[in-house]
Amino acid sequence: MGIVVQKYGGSSVADPDAIKRVARRIVEAKKDGHDVVVAVSAMGDTTDELLDKARAVSPLPPARELDMLLTAGERISMALVAMAISDLGFSARSFTGSQAGVITDSVHGKAKIIDVTPGRIQEAIADGHIVIVAGFQGVSQDTKEITTLGRGGTDTTAVALAAALDADVCEIYTDVDGVFTADPRIVPAARKLDTVTYEEMLELAACGSKILHLRCVEYARRYDIPIHVRSSFSQLEGTIVRGSIEDIPAQEGSSMEQAIIAGVAHDVSEAKITVVGVPDKVGEAARIFTALAEAQINLDMIVQNVSAAATNLTDISFTLPRTDGQTAMTALAALQATIGFESLLYDDKIGKVSLIGAGMRSHPGVTAKFFSSIAEAGVNLGMISTSEIRISVIVDEADVAAAVQATHTAFDLDATEVEAVVYGGTGR
Numbered sequence: 051m052g053i054v055v056q057k058y059g060g061s062s063v064a065d066p067d068a069i070k071r072v073a074r075r076i077v078e079a080k081k082d083g084h085d086v087v088v089a090v091s092a093m094g095d096t097t098d099e100l101l102d103k104a105r106a107v108s109p110l111p112p113a114r115e116l117d118m119l120l121t122a123g124e125r126i127s128m129a130l131v132a133m134a135i136s137d138l139g140f141s142a143r144s145f146t147g148s149q150a151g152v153i154t155d156s157v158h159g160k161a162k163i164i165d166v167t168p169g170r171i172q173e174a175i176a177d178g179h180i181v182i183v184a185g186f187q188g189v190s191q192d193t194k195e196i197t198t199l200g201r202g203g204t205d206t207t208a209v210a211l212a213a214a215l216d217a218d219v220c221e222i223y224t225d226v227d228g229v230f231t232a233d234p235r236i237v238p239a240a241r242k243l244d245t246v247t248y249e250e251m252l253e254l255a256a257c258g259s260k261i262l263h264l265r266c267v268e269y270a271r272r273y274d275i276p277i278h279v280r281s282s283f284s285q286l287e288g289t290i291v292r293g294s295i296e297d298i299p300a301q302e303g304s305s306m307e308q309a310i311i312a313g314v315a316h317d318v319s320e321a322k323i324t325v326v327g328v329p330d331k332v333g334e335a336a337r338i339f340t341a342l343a344e345a346q347i348n349l350d351m352i353v354q355n356v357s358a359a360a361t362n363l364t365d366i367s368f369t370l371p372r373t374d375g376q377t378a379m380t381a382l383a384a385l386q387a388t389i390g391f392e393s394l395l396y397d398d399k400i401g402k403v404s405l406i407g408a409g410m411r412s413h414p415g416v417t418a419k420f421f422s423s424i425a426e427a428g429v430n431l432g433m434i435s436t437s438e439i440r441i442s443v444i445v446d447e448a449d450v451a452a453a454v455q456a457t458h459t460a461f462d463l464d465a466t467e468v469e470a471v472v473y474g475g476t477g478r
């Protein structure tokens with residue numbers, strides 16, 4: 051039998067009992083005849099606690115040192131998991147990201163994996179060991195410094211290892227039973243998906259579903275690695291992420307009621323900036339967005355209104371991560387004199403609600419039904435954006451739950467029996 055890569059998240063290794071339970075589960079896979087490689091996250095809220103410690107000694111810690119600190123979290127769990135396995139009579143070897151051959155670019159705090167050279171892992175497997183790798187970290191090819199992959203990055207470590215080792219499957223063990231049609235904390239009747247395509251999962255992850263790291267899904271799609279998202283607290287089958295929407299003929303989608311909508315995602319981590327009274331002439335938008343690009347800000351939705359005939363002035367609004375709000379406002383304020391816009395508005399009491407499903411390509415009326423359900427819930431729409439398989443709207447943050455629930459019900463996604471159980475985690 052082939053190699054299985056497993057990933058255990060922070061809540062699955064939160065304390066010694068959890069670590070022993072995970073060790074038993076890993077050993078099961080080994081007993082089934084697989085070679086097992088495991089990526090582990092830091093225990094429970096360790097990463098947040100390390101960040102708190104860093105801020106307690108320095109308000110703006112140097113990025114290199116912050117990465118050194120944060121990678122310690124995963125090193126603690128990798129060693130403890132290996133010890134717990136050896137206590138069960140099996141041999142395990144733990145490796146840091148760097149030892150495991152996870153090579154990244156040199157951007158501290160959000161490094162990208164550029165290569166995996168798993169020589170030491172392969173040797174350890176050949177010697178009969180179970181391999182445990184510290185997640186969320188690597189070593190920069192250029193600077194040789196230790197890097198981290200961004201919050202939630204252990205998912206990406208796992209998929210990258212699965213690709214490099216040509217594993218049969220990458221199992222992501224978490225504290226819920228799989229990917230749900232909505233966040234069960236908002237929609238108790240959310241349903242577990244049996245399967246979902248890479249593209250739908252990418253949209254879900256990009257639109258606020260926290261179940262998988264976005265980069266991990268991109269990686270899985272590129273290398274065609276199936277991901278099995280499941281709970282480490284139950285034996286239930288989870289959700290398999292695999293296949294492309296390109297492989298679902300549009301016609302077939304229309305006869306399969308199930309396949310129309312994959313789910314409703316929401317995101318309350320964005321803010322909206324409006325540049326008020328921009329002179330309607332060539333090049334002003336380019337100037338605004340160049341300044342934001344130079345400040346390294348990733349934008350999401352952008353809307354420009356038609357200019358008022360009397361004034362020839364227009365408003366440009368866009369959304370961005372709240373964490374970049376201050377930087378963006380400062381960068382734009384510096385342009386006010388040059389461009390001559392009237393003012394800047396900042397609103398971080400917004401939320402994004404997105405409907406995602408491959409079937410909407412071949413189903414007329416999905417947009418109408420989405421907007422009607424939100425209207426019936428008495429929620430006002432701000433901005434709107436779409437992709438081939440997604441419609442997103444911006445609403446008031448206070449209305450997000452109502453809009454998600456109304457949409458979920460309108461598209462017949464509600465389960466008749468409650469399926470969603472959240473087993474662990476503090477939600478931090």
Ligand code: ASP
Pocket residue numbers: 059060091092097098123185186200201202203204205
């Ligand atoms: N420990 C890191 C975090 O909390 C990485 C991970 O959990 O995947 O973000």
Ligand code: MG
Pocket residue numbers: 059060091092094097202
């Ligand atoms: Mg974590």
